[in-house]
Amino acid sequence: MSSTAPAAESSAASAGLVPTKPRIGDRVFQGLSTGSGIAILVILALVAAFLVLRAFPALTTDPATLAAQGYGEFWSWVLPLAFGTVWAAIGALVLAVPVAIGIALFISHYAPRRLAQGLGYTIDLLAAVPSVVFGLWGIFVLAPALIPLHVWLTTYVGWFPLFSGQPSGTGRTIFTTSIVLAVMILPIITSLCREVFLQAPNLHEEAALALGATRWEMIRMAVLPFARAGIVSAIMLGLGRALGETMAVALVLSGQNRVDFQVLTAENPNTIAANIALSFPEAYGLRINQLIASGLVLFVITLAVNMLARWIVARRAQYSGAN
Amino acid sequence: MSKRIEAKNLDIYYGKFKAVEDVSMVIEPRAVTAFIGPSGCGKSTFLRSLNRMHEVINGAYVEGELLLDGHDLYGPGVDPVNVRRQIGMVFQRPNPFPTMSIKENVLAGLRLNNKRMPGREQDEVCEKALRGANLWEEVKNRLDLPGSGLSGGQQQRLCIARAIAMAPDVLLMDEPCSALDPISTLAIEDLIQELKANYTIVIVTHNMQQAARVSDSTAFFNIAGTGAPGKLIEMGPTEQIFSTPEKQETENYITGRFG
Numbered sequence: 001m002s003s004t005a006p007a008a009e010s011s012a013a014s015a016g017l018v019p020t021k022p023r024i025g026d027r028v029f030q031g032l033s034t035g036s037g038i039a040i041l042v043i044l045a046l047v048a049a050f051l052v053l054r055a056f057p058a059l060t061t062d063p064a065t066l067a068a069q070g071y072g073e074f075w076s077w078v079l080p081l082a083f084g085t086v087w088a089a090i091g092a093l094v095l096a097v098p099v100a101i102g103i104a105l106f107i108s109h110y111a112p113r114r115l116a117q118g119l120g121y122t123i124d125l126l127a128a129v130p131s132v133v134f135g136l137w138g139i140f141v142l143a144p145a146l147i148p149l150h151v152w153l154t155t156y157v158g159w160f161p162l163f164s165g166q167p168s169g170t171g172r173t174i175f176t177t178s179i180v181l182a183v184m185i186l187p188i189i190t191s192l193c194r195e196v197f198l199q200a201p202n203l204h205e206e207a208a209l210a211l212g213a214t215r216w217e218m219i220r221m222a223v224l225p226f227a228r229a230g231i232v233s234a235i236m237l238g239l240g241r242a243l244g245e246t247m248a249v250a251l252v253l254s255g256q257n258r259v260d261f262q263v264l265t266a267e268n269p270n271t272i273a274a275n276i277a278l279s280f281p282e283a284y285g286l287r288i289n290q291l292i293a294s295g296l297v298l299f300v301i302t303l304a305v306n307m308l309a310r311w312i313v314a315r316r317a318q319y320s321g322a323n
Numbered sequence: 324m325s326k327r328i329e330a331k332n333l334d335i336y337y338g339k340f341k342a343v344e345d346v347s348m349v350i351e352p353r354a355v356t357a358f359i360g361p362s363g364c365g366k367s368t369f370l371r372s373l374n375r376m377h378e379v380i381n382g383a384y385v386e387g388e389l390l391l392d393g394h395d396l397y398g399p400g401v402d403p404v405n406v407r408r409q410i411g412m413v414f415q416r417p418n419p420f421p422t423m424s425i426k427e428n429v430l431a432g433l434r435l436n437n438k439r440m441p442g443r444e445q446d447e448v449c450e451k452a453l454r455g456a457n458l459w460e461e462v463k464n465r466l467d468l469p470g471s472g473l474s475g476g477q478q479q480r481l482c483i484a485r486a487i488a489m490a491p492d493v494l495l496m497d498e499p500c501s502a503l504d505p506i507s508t509l510a511i512e513d514l515i516q517e518l519k520a521n522y523t524i525v526i527v528t529h530n531m532q533q534a535a536r537v538s539d540s541t542a543f544f545n546i547a548g549t550g551a552p553g554k555l556i557e558m559g560p561t562e563q564i565f566s567t568p569e570k571q572e573t574e575n576y577i578t579g580r581f582g
Contacts, residue, residue: 113381203418207482210376211432211489212408221431225422 055293084269091178135251196230365553411486417478476507
């Protein structure tokens with residue numbers, strides 16, 4: 001400022017163009033929002049750095065050394081876990097997504113207003129239940145209750161490869177786990193979808209109705225296409241939660257380190273998060289590095305899933321109605 | 324194709340609120356009928372009751388008789404969905420479906436009927452509707468691009484094409500030009516003149532010059548005050564309404580003394 005001509009400055013000040021007081025609120029808000037933006041990046045970078053640093057020994061140690069200490073080779077150990085993680089999460093999505101979209105549509109477009117509100121609150125309440133409660137419910141209530149269904153499915157629908165094999169005697173299978181996960185991710189998918197459905201423009205809903213669309217046809221024409229990006233985001237958030245869920249899976253699933261597509265048998269793949277939780281208390285030395293390396297794999301999977309979702313949403317951006 | 328509409332003592336409600344009271348009129352086929360009147364007088368509400376779009380709003384209902392060539396549109400067992408397939412509607416703001424291409428937009432209504440239409444027939448229907456809406460020359464090379472990329476006036480003509488692709492008996496237009504510039508407005512008005520050879524056209528407009536330019540008969544609606552129901556004050560041939568109206572109220576409105 002000192003380099004500018006003092007005369008020019010004072011004339012600008014007298015014309016009321018130079019603010020007399022610094023705008024503190026503006027500065028504070030800008031600082032806060034910029035700081036928050038930077039903070040999230042820093043936190044993420046720190047987490048990634050921690051994972052990479054601590055995982056490094058497990059990835060670089062000679063397999064022979066690992067074997068000498070009683071551990072298997074890293075990739076053949078972690079890939080079944082990664083498979084189990086994705087497999088259980090996919091099962092949860094298959095079960096939860098149709099139900100969530102159905103509930104969301106019912107709340108946004110079918111139910112009378114009062115009922116819709118009550119239902120909305122109830123669904124949100126589900127999100128407030130701690131995951132250990134879901135886990136205990138899964139192990140003590142759901143798993144035993146589902147044993148007859150396991151038997152029935154393997155007996156009568158056993159020709160379908162996923163349902164083949166000897167049914168589990170405990171019910172603590174990938175199937176049961178997926179159901180528990182589905183219940184857990186239902187609220188987030190439902191409430192996000194509901195919000196998006198409610199925002200569907202009235203303009204286009206009326207356009208569809210005026211063409212002689214029934215309510216369902218109107219939803220297919222004007223609501224679902226509009227909500228597409230939002231639905232994908234909701235599913236991805238749900239998937240993120242299902243991939244990372246630890247406690248409920250650790251309690252419910254009786255898993256082993258294997259790749260197995262059959263969902264009803266006693267031999268089930270384990271998931272990364274549950275395996276970390278179950279193995280960590282007794283782990284030492286390189287084992288800890290291996291477990292953290294498996295956490296890094298989960299991190300990468302989640303990142304990849306989110307990028308895929310962004311790509312799906314962006315692919316048809318010109319049809320999104322934003323233009 | 325073109326059918327006569329007859330309203331008998333129609334009362335229209337939003338819940339407990341009576342929005343329009345005791346309207347009786349005849350809307351002739353192959354002609355343009357304009358509804359004019361100040362804001363809130365119920366002309367749009369009345370228009371929306373003609374294809375049962377009114378009842379889309381929670382708690383809205385209609386009492387009285389509304390006959391389409393003698394059949395009561397509000398009779399027992401009548402499905403509003405079928406009514407709307409025969410009575411097309413164009414809205415105030417152009418509303419092509421943003422997720423559909425131009426062609427898909429034109430065919431949107433037909434697809435609802437679950438007709439499996441061979442590709443060539445689809446092309447023919449699409450071209451015919453777009454020609455009918457005077458839009459074909461402008462969009463024939465980009466039928467597969469999104470309809471939302473068109474200008475406002477083109478979008479509105481796309482909506483008209485979408486409505487006439489259904490081959491409706493009646494075409495309702497709710498202030499179709501109010502969001503458009505003068506050139507686009509002219510294009511729509513010319514189009515209305517061509518369409519009336521085949522369709523019964525009802526148009527709501529705030530623009531009295533427009534009513535005078537495009538319509539064959541004009542209905543004037545008015546309200547006594549806020550909260551009072553709208554009423555049909557007078558209806559007659561457009562020339563007569565704009566030169567020698569029978570009611571003083573009508574004359575006050577068209578000469579610009581209020582409204």
